[in-house]
Amino acid sequence: MKRGYLVKEDTIIIERSLTKLDKFVKEFLDVLKKHSDYLIVSGFVSIATGRTRGTEDVDILVPIMDKIKFQELYKDLQKKFWCYQGETSDELYNYIQNKESLRFAKKNEMFPNMEFVPIDQSRKLKFFEFSNPQKIKIKNFEFKIPPLEFEILYKELILKGEKDLADAKHLRTFFSEIIKEENFMKYKEVILENGNQN
């Protein structure tokens, strides 16, 4: 029997084919990567690694960019996606400045959507995970997620919902051979110190 995942150098490789959800995220990232760095967080991390549940949105952290850069990104995204919050780059940039999320879906479709979360150093936990990415690959789809131990603790200590605890249990079990106790200790401290200003 072939195992569910393997680790090659610094990349976790999940041994499965792409779902429609993966293809949607990949299409968005193919555009975004040309303009900005990013980190995929939350539910999609668990789903991409085998958690069997549906989702309507995929959360992605994106560092706040200047207005011109955002205009260029939005122009590119508009070829395939539409934004829930508005039409013009100017009105959408107000959300970015206020650190409010934007949601993008494929043209003529409602779900799934990418929740584009603007971050800077003031959002300490988000900036921390963004600065410590883990590479993951499914076939030809490579993307970045938080360290597994961080993702697990964030769900257990901050989010704590039923769905989040189940996601954390999945990650703990599926990756039991590669998660490290010392990382749990290190990240727990960071999360507890900054949990109220995530």
Added chain:
Amino acid sequence: MEIKIKPKTNLNYVEIYSQKLKENSKLFSQQKSLINSQIKSSKSLFKHFGKGEKFKQNARQYLKGVKLI
């Protein structure tokens, strides 16, 4: 590795399934079916919103109604 817990809670089932998935990647095909069918259903649910500008107009009205925007 054989899991010896007797499932009682939702988390027990999650644990057992994740363990089996780790040992046998063929089980991913079940997950793929579920995710793909969710996306297919969602597409058909909003088909009547039309296309292009009409779609966006209807979609935003719906999203306001469910307080997503």
